[in-house]
Amino acid sequence: MGSEIDDEARRRLDDAMDERRLELELEWREVADRGGITYETLRAARRGKRNIPTRTRRAIEQALDWESGSVLDVLAGRRATPLGRARTPAADEILEARERILAASPQELVRMRSVVEEVLSKDEADEFMTRAIAMRERAGAGEDTASDAS
Incomplete structure (x- = not known):
């Protein structure tokens, strides 16, 4: 600093x-x-x-x-963490990720899945894709999807 x-x-x-x-x-x-x-x-x-x-x-x-x-x-632009609370991603980062998933084309979702697989694992990449598709389907039906973004 x-x-x-x-x-x-x-x-x-x-x-x-x-x-x-x-x-x-x-x-x-x-x-x-x-x-x-x-x-x-x-x-x-x-x-x-x-x-x-x-x-x-x-x-x-x-x-x-x-x-x-x-x-x-x-x-640095993040939130302070009160004692006893686990650190979690900032809410705006979660919402941004959710919006990116909802706005992504099918090809972009496949690229996102590839990145997840490179960083984590094939199983976690498959889980990402399953959740992303379910989130998009629920969003199309007007359901609340905020909990899926984490």
């Missing part, structure tokens, strides 16, 4: 931290206390331009009950 964080990434982090703080019903000073950092350090992490030191990132994650690495995840 470079020495500065771009404005959009910093805004994402500030928004995610604020959302989590409100979920936990904490004031900013309580967040700083829970993390063992000063209020000024916390404010600099939320609003500053400089890179956030590892110790500060860990303190924020501890204070907000986030899994290790969540601050970097948010800065």
